[in-house]
Amino acid sequence: MTEVDPATHASPAEEAVAGRPGAPGRSWGWGRVGEARHLGLVAALVLLAVVGLVTRPDNFATSSNLVSILALASTIGVITVGMTFVIIGGGIDLSVGAVMALASVWATTLATQSYGPVVMVVCAVLVGTGAGLVSGFLIAYGRMVPFIATLAMLVAARGLAQRMSGQRTQLVQAGNTAIVELSTTRVLGLPLLVYVFAAVVAAGWVLLNRTTFGRRTFAVGGNPEAARLAGIDVRRHTMVLYALSGLCCGIAAVLIMARTTTGSSTHGDLYELDAIAAVIIGGTLLTGGRGSIIGSILGLLIFTVITNLFILNGLNTSDQLVAKGLIIVVAVLLQRRSLRTST
Numbered sequence: 001m002t003e004v005d006p007a008t009h010a011s012p013a014e015e016a017v018a019g020r021p022g023a024p025g026r027s028w029g030w031g032r033v034g035e036a037r038h039l040g041l042v043a044a045l046v047l048l049a050v051v052g053l054v055t056r057p058d059n060f061a062t063s064s065n066l067v068s069i070l071a072l073a074s075t076i077g078v079i080t081v082g083m084t085f086v087i088i089g090g091g092i093d094l095s096v097g098a099v100m101a102l103a104s105v106w107a108t109t110l111a112t113q114s115y116g117p118v119v120m121v122v123c124a125v126l127v128g129t130g131a132g133l134v135s136g137f138l139i140a141y142g143r144m145v146p147f148i149a150t151l152a153m154l155v156a157a158r159g160l161a162q163r164m165s166g167q168r169t170q171l172v173q174a175g176n177t178a179i180v181e182l183s184t185t186r187v188l189g190l191p192l193l194v195y196v197f198a199a200v201v202a203a204g205w206v207l208l209n210r211t212t213f214g215r216r217t218f219a220v221g222g223n224p225e226a227a228r229l230a231g232i233d234v235r236r237h238t239m240v241l242y243a244l245s246g247l248c249c250g251i252a253a254v255l256i257m258a259r260t261t262t263g264s265s266t267h268g269d270l271y272e273l274d275a276i277a278a279v280i281i282g283g284t285l286l287t288g289g290r291g292s293i294i295g296s297i298l299g300l301l302i303f304t305v306i307t308n309l310f311i312l313n314g315l316n317t318s319d320q321l322v323a324k325g326l327i328i329v330v331a332v333l334l335q336r337r338s339l340r341t342s343t
Contacts, residue, residue, distance in 0.1 A: 037283040041298035048305045056312045065308065067190060071183070073304040074197035075100075075255045076274050077297060081204040082248030083275040084296045088208070089241045090221035090288030091146040095135060095153035096249050096275055097268030102161040103127040103253035108170040108263030117178040124257070125250035131157055132246020136239030150242075154272070161265035170263040182258035193255045200251060205293045217241065221288025277324065278303055281331040302327075 052060035059065055079096045086093045106112065107124040131153060138149040172179050182192045208214035219227040220234050228234045256267050281299030284291025303324065310320040 038292075038295060038298065041282065041295065041302065044302055045298065045305065048302065048309065052305070052309055052312070055309070059312050060309070063189065065312075067194075069301075069304055069308050070194045070197075071191055071259065072307070073300055074193050075252050075259065076271055076278070076304075077197050077300050078200045078248050078252040078255065079245075079271055080275045080278045080296050080300050081200055081293060082245035083272075084204070084279050084282075084284055084291055084293055085208065085217060086241050086245050087276070087279050087284050087286060088221045088288055088291040089217045089238060090224065091139065091238065091241065092150065092276070092286075093132075093135065093242065093245050094147065094150040094272050095131065095157055096245060096252075097271035098154045098157035098161070099128055099131045099246055099249040100253045100256065100268040100271065101265050102131065102157040102164075103250045104257050104263035104267050105161040105165045105170060105265055106263075107253060108172055108257065109164065110173075113173050113176055117176045120176060120179060120257075121254050124253040125247060128246040128248070128250025128253060129243050130246065132243040132249070133239065135246070136242030139242065140235040140238040158265060165263070165265050167265060169266075172257055172261045172263070179254065179258050180261055182255065193258055196251070196255060200248065201293060201297055208293055213237075213240075218289055221285075221290075223289070274300075274303060277328050280328060286332075299331075 049060075079100065083093060083096060103124040106127045107120040112120055112123050135150050135153045138144045138152075139146050142149070182196065185192050187195065208217065216227065216232050216237055219230065219232060220237050224234050252271075253263075253267070257263055260267075278300035279291065279296045280286065281302060282292065282295030282297070283299075284296060306323060306327075307320060310317070310323075
């Protein structure tokens with residue numbers, strides 16, 4: 001009979017593949033390298049805050065602007081949580097923005113809205129999860145490269161969203177104010193959608209760091225063949241990872257419907273790039289097997305604050321994109337350097 005670790009419910013074989021939690025340089029704990037990276041990201045956020053206070057002292061530190069930053073980060077942040085799981089598991093998901101758009105359009109069709117806000121939320125979540133399952137099935141059982149499978153889903157989901165909406169923006173009807181209230185209702189000064197974002201982050205952190213599912217995700221991303229030999233159903237786990245990413249897209253669709261009071265095929269344009277960039281900046285390896293939810297969220301906040309600073313200072317959007325590109329390049333170079341020093 002196989003022995004199981006009572007703390008993590010993992011077998012000795014899985015422990016050997018994924019590494020003990022918290023061990024230096026191992027997948028789960030990141031060790032000193034991960035801690036240093038997180039401190040570096042916090043320092044970068046502090047530096048950006050100083051820049052904001054110097055350049056726009058009357059606007060940056062106001063409560064309304066800080067709430068705006070958190071609200072802006074919420075939608076992409078939920079998607080980033082799902083993307084973190086996929087990339088740690090050795091994959092990539094280019095379809096997240098399009099899937100979110102499709103979920104928002106499907107949930108705001110008149111037929112769906114006639115059943116009320118609960119059905120709208122369930123519809124968005126099911127559409128997102130279903131699209132993720134299709135991508136995961138093609139990758140895990142159809143042996144398709146993740147880049148190609150999710151690129152195909154991106155095109156198909158965006159096209160289906162355009163067809164369903166007739167390329168028109170669909171409004172959330174007056175009878176479904178509960179959706180809009182996620183953005184307008186505030187608790188302790190923060191919109192409800194920020195609390196939804198925080199709940200998704202907390203659930204993602206627990207799932208990744210305190211469950212067998214999280215340990216297997218690191219194992220599959222680090223060495224799929226070793227994970228298979230350890231008794232992990234790699235194909236099923238991979239499919240579930242993409243379904244999880246789709247689930248996050250469905251939740252994000254609800255949040256963007258709340259913020260904009262619309263469902264549109266144009267929602268989520270380039271969100272996949274922002275989510276991937278946030279995960280990379282947070283220190284997750286593109287090759288899989290190592291990463292953290294906290295790092296991804298810090299990376300997202302850095303990007304969001306940069307966007308906010310560009311808007312407050314009236315700088316060109318194209319300059320903002322150039323700055324983001326440079327940050328991604330620097331993050332990847334630092335990642336490669338830290339890998340060399342840790343091995």
